[in-house]
Amino acid sequence: MNAPAEIYKVLASQAHEVMGYREFTLGSFNFRRDEYFAHITWKTRDGRPMSHTMDAGNFLRALMRDVAWGFFYGWVNFDNVLGTVNHYQSVDLFAGSYNGTMKAAGIDLLENFPSDQIRTTFEKMLDDWTNAGFDPFAAPQETGSAYGRKNGSNTAKITRARELATRCVGLKDDLVLRSDARSAPINRAFADVDQSQPELHPEPGFENEVHGFNLFGFLSRSQVTWNPSFTSVVKYSFMCPTTEEHILPIIHGNDRVEWFFQMTDEIHWDCGDKNTGKPMARVIMKAGDMAAMPAYCRHQGYSPKRSMLLVWENGSPTLVHEIQKGDAPEIPVQF
Ligand code: PHB
Ligand code: FE
Numbered sequence: 001m002n003a004p005a006e007i008y009k010v011l012a013s014q015a016h017e018v019m020g021y022r023e024f025t026l027g028s029f030n031f032r033r034d035e036y037f038a039h040i041t042w043k044t045r046d047g048r049p050m051s052h053t054m055d056a057g058n059f060l061r062a063l064m065r066d067v068a069w070g071f072f073y074g075w076v077n078f079d080n081v082l083g084t085v086n087h088y089q090s091v092d093l094f095a096g097s098y099n100g101t102m103k104a105a106g107i108d109l110l111e112n113f114p115s116d117q118i119r120t121t122f123e124k125m126l127d128d129w130t131n132a133g134f135d136p137f138a139a140p141q142e143t144g145s146a147y148g149r150k151n152g153s154n155t156a157k158i159t160r161a162r163e164l165a166t167r168c169v170g171l172k173d174d175l176v177l178r179s180d181a182r183s184a185p186i187n188r189a190f191a192d193v194d195q196s197q198p199e200l201h202p203e204p205g206f207e208n209e210v211h212g213f214n215l216f217g218f219l220s221r222s223q224v225t226w227n228p229s230f231t232s233v234v235k236y237s238f239m240c241p242t243t244e245e246h247i248l249p250i251i252h253g254n255d256r257v258e259w260f261f262q263m264t265d266e267i268h269w270d271c272g273d274k275n276t277g278k279p280m281a282r283v284i285m286k287a288g289d290m291a292a293m294p295a296y297c298r299h300q301g302y303s304p305k306r307s308m309l310l311v312w313e314n315g316s317p318t319l320v321h322e323i324q325k326g327d328a329p330e331i332p333v334q335f
Contacts, residue, residue, distance in 0.1 A: 020150030022128045026093055026121050027111040033059075033129050035148050040082055042095055044107040052081045052095055056129070057136075057146035061249035063126050064136035064158060065226065071115065073313065074320075075253030077298060080277050083251075084118070088317070091118045098253070100276030130154050137224040139245035139306065160224070169231070170213040189245070189306035190220035216263075219243050219308050226301075228311045236316040244303040253298035255320045257332045258313055262289045265307030271297045292332035295323055 023032040030041045038059035041051045062078040069076075071086035080099050085092040096108030130136060132152030133144030137160065167174045186193065195217045202210035215231070219241055226248050228240030244267060253274040260267075262285040269283040274296050283291055283299075293299050301309075322328035 022124075024121055024125045026113060026118060028109060029093060029095070029111070031125060038129070040095060042109045044109060046106055048107070050095070050107050050109075054079060054082065057134075057140075058249065060126065060130055060134070060136045060146055063122060063129075065250050067119065067122050067126055067158075068137075068160075068227065070119075072250075072252065073258075074255035075251075075274065075298065077251035077253060079251070086115075086255075087112075089115060091115050093118060098275055098277065100273075100278060103276070126158055127153060127155055130158055136249075137227060139225045141245075168211045169218075171211045172208055184221040184223060186220045187222065187243070187306055190216075193217060193220040195220070215241060216308065225303075225306070228313075233315075236314055236319075238313040238315045240311040240313060242309050242311060243306055244301065244309050245306040246303065248299075248301040251298050251300040254293060254295055256295050256314055256323060256328075257292055257330070258311065259290065259292045259332070260285065261310040261312065262287055262291075263308040263310055265303070265305050267301045267303045267307055267309060269299050269301050271299045274298045294332070295330040 019034045021033045023030065025031070028042050032039050033056055036056055038054045038056055039051060040054070041049065044050050059078060062076070066072070066076045066078075066084055071084055071091050073086065075083055075085050075098065077083035077098065081102065082095050083093075083098065085094065090112050091114075092110050092112050094108065094110040096102030097110040099108070102108050126136075128150075130153060131144075131146065131148065131150065132154055134146045134154055135143040135157040136146075137157065165174050186195070193216050195214065197214050197217070198212040200210060200212060222243040225243055225245045228242045231241050232239040241263070251272075260269075264287050266284065266286045269281075269285065269291075270279065271281040271283060271293065272279050277298065280297055285291055303309075319328055323330060
């Protein structure tokens with residue numbers, strides 16, 4: 001009498017082995033991948049089995065950002081169902097908890113993990129599920145496919161380390177000058193970016209103290225997309241210039257105000273309510289435009305051509321608590 005179920009189980013496990021990918025668990029969440037999809041399963045708050053399916057490429061692009069950014073500020077939504085919330089020592093993993101419909105239906109789940117535990121599992125999953133030739137940081141036109149049965153790995157591309165400048169970028173003994181960032185090829189979309197360096201006329205004796213460099217030239221050689229790397233850190237003011245192409249692989253819900261300065265080309269943003277996902281605004285940013293994202297929204301950008309964006313973050317570790325207590329505003333300015 002149990003035969004059909006038994007056969008199904010055997011077939012399912014064989015099919016799974018053929019794909020060759022490892023399965024992962026975090027608390028009550030289970031993650032497995034096949035040729036096209038990541039499958040996430042959990043038990044709802046009232047004990048029913050639930051599942052969610054994501055395109056494998058989109059899942060890996062989102063997972064790459066979450067891992068590389070140490071869970072970022074606030075919410076990293078992989079899509080409108082799955083995501084993480086950073087509490088800076090621990091991380092919530094959730095499915096449906098910030099989706100108004102799923103939350104109302106009671107089919108969501110949120111569990112909290114020490115940051116180290118979730119990071120380790122996510123790093124292993126990213127490494128096991130990323131095939132040779134697929135670079136989750138690259139623009140879709142500049143990488144191979146994420147799909148198919150397990151085929152090697154691409155560890156070098158998923159463990160890129162941030163390059164830290166010890167002095168102003170370009171000054172003698174600066175790490176960035178010695179790195180190959182300067183000799184990396186200019187991206188096809190930035191062939192027209194002027195590569196000349198600024199003229200410098202420091203007073204004698206100050207040649208090793210004064211410097212400037214061509215930021216656009218530097219960014220034109222970026223190998224990755226949607227990855228804000230610190231260029232300047234002045235107290236808690238973090239200026240993070242980045243190069244963007246195609247879709248921001250996550251929907252970011254910040255726990256603070258954040259500013260965007262569109263330095264070239266354009267990005268179209270979808271903004272929604274942070275808690276429910278309900279659409280709130282479309283923001284079309286063209287070269288020279290600035291916008292601020294209030295702390296109550298989630299946002300996802302679409303860059304039709306590779307563009308340069310400066311993300312300005314307030315990195316104060318106390319800000320999130322000040323906003324929660326109502327001591328700091330959720331909006332950038334009161335008119
Ligand atoms: C954002 O979530 O605000 C964000 C993330 C990565 C980027 C740009 C913007 O490259
Ligand atoms: Fe953001």
